[in-house]
Amino acid sequence: KAGVTQTPRYLIKTRGQQVTLSCSPISGHRSVSWYQQTPGQGLQFLFEYFSETQRNKGNFPGRFSGRQFSNSRSEMNVSTLELGDSALYLCASTRDAMNTEAFFGQGTRLTVV
């Protein structure tokens, strides 16, 4: 079966713009989590969605938001981009909320110039 698909793979945006990233989980998986990874801060948790509801949220400003659709696909949005938002954004899907292996996408590399 298909793995976790993140689109786009690479993105270049200008400061002040907004961006939307997409994650399609494995078929049948209902939980999607988002992470930001930078060389300086490591892998940081953004938020987790389960059955269209945000279950957990990391310590990020309100410029970072997300949502999940009824088909479990998820999007995250970053508004008013800053240079520091340049990072690899990873999403992970799990079959249900607990006790199961997470499958990660290859990530979206966002560069803010």
Added chain:
Amino acid sequence: SQQGEEDPQALSIQEGENATMNCSYKTSINNLQWYRQNSGRGLVHLILIRSNEREKHSGRLRVTLDTSKKSSSLLITASRAADTASYFCGPSNDMRFGAGTRLTVKP
């Protein structure tokens, strides 16, 4: 804040040696998972250990779990250059990873 915290932050060994990295977590768990990340790519699941297990093996990987200390360790035996990667741990019910352990295996 993160739930899994890996130690050491970096580890450099020669091919053929064993590598041990540790993980501490904060909450009660149902199980704990270890992941590997090759540079700039997504994480790959390595092994899951349940809270009622103390040790688990998978190929060259050996994971231990001590729920009383809220800690786990990952041992990679007979390391290879291809094991060079970052390793992360975290409870399945709260996958907020730490900074990971960066393992370098020199040929």
